[in-house]
Amino acid sequence: MKDWWQVTFPKGRQSLTITDAHGYPVQIAYGEIGSGRPIVLLHGMGSWSYNWRHIIQPLSKYFRVICFDAKGYGFSEKPLSRREQNGHQVIELERIIQSLSDEPVTIVAESLGGLVALASAQENPQLIARLVVVNVPIFAEQLPHWGMSLLAQTPLEVVQTIDSLRLANLLAPFVREVIAIERRKVLFDPSVLTQEDVYWITYPYIEFTGTLTKVAEEVQIAVREIENFKANKPNLLSKIQNKLDSIDCPTLVLWGEQDSWFPASHGKKLHQRLPNSRLQILPNCCHDASTGASKVLSTAILKFLQDTDFC
Incomplete structure (x- = not known):
């Protein structure tokens, strides 16, 4: 099977070294395509750049699209000798943007990536011109999946x-089947997920x-x-919620009407x-909007950018 990075980006998969939240150098995998003002695509938990496969080309006709795997995900480095602290992705996103863009x-961020994007807009407003968040766990009160x-x-x-024994690799057919079943549950039309999609979605795990x-x-x-949120103890979730009104950049909130993980009422x-936001509820769309509603998603993003005089 052809290398997805090579097929998607002119220079294939590139590598960037940043200093992570612990102060250690870490390798970040990314790709870019197109020219013009920069758009950074930020994936959700357990995912990687491949989740944006249907969005990259439409946006790259008008913009420089940068797609990267967060530390620990996809093809980026996975340091196992140190434990992460909450908020590390916000710090690392700042350093990735500073390394790849001079403006x-x-x-554009989905699910957990949207939470990171909101926090980044609060902490580093000078780095963010526009914000698009999709199905964000901003008001989540429990984990959405077994x-x-x-x-x-x-x-x-x-x-x-389990990881070190490479059990996922030994049980690759089973892993792919289980993940395929679960991913189809967050799609309005499960048939849009192809076998090639399953192969690449599961590739980093295997x-x-x-x-x-x-x-x-x-x-x-x-x-x-x-848990800390419910117990009124210090937590990042409350901090982000309490400072939402400080985000003044134009923001588009996109939400799947049938999202069973985080309901449209949260949007x-x-x-x-x-x-400074606008809301668009996406019909016939569950949680995985970037796969299940990609055409509507890319159209909404482009219209938002045109309306805010960013194109």
Whole structure:
């Protein structure tokens, strides 16, 4: 099967070294295509750049599209010798943007990536010109999926042992089948997910040691956040919620009408809290909007950028 990076980007997969939130150098995988003002695509938890496969080409006709795998995900480095702290992705996104763009960027972010994008707009407004967030867990009160709950309850040492034994590689057909079943559940039309899609979605889990461990680590951070939120203890989720009105860049909130993970009412609530935002509910769309509603998504993004005089 052809290398997705080579097929998608003129220079294929490129590598960028940044200093992570711990102060260590880390390799970030990315690709870029197109010219003009920069758009940065930010994926969600457990995903990687491939999730934007249907959005990249339409946007690259008008913009310089930059797609990267967050630390621990996809083809980026997965340091296992140190544990992550909540908020590390916000710090690392700042350093990625500073390394790849000399002007403010538009961020298009899905699911957990949207939460990181909102926090980044609060902490580093000078880096972000426009914001598009899709199906964001900004008001989440629990993990939305049984697989996440399972990872949350499994000690990281156990997950890391499974990872080091490369059980996902040994059980590759089973892993692909399970993930395919679960991914189709967050699509309005499950048939749009092809076998090639399943191959690439699962590729990092099957081929790269550390992927499962880093995802489990992020899930456990999310659990602690939700627990602290409910207990009125310090947490990043509350901090982001309480400062939503400080985000003054033009923002488009996109939400799947049939999103069973985070209901469309959350999108309406987020829109009400963001002073310079507009809301679009996507019909016939579940949680995985970038796969299941890609045409509507790319059209909405381009219209938003045209309306805000960014093109």
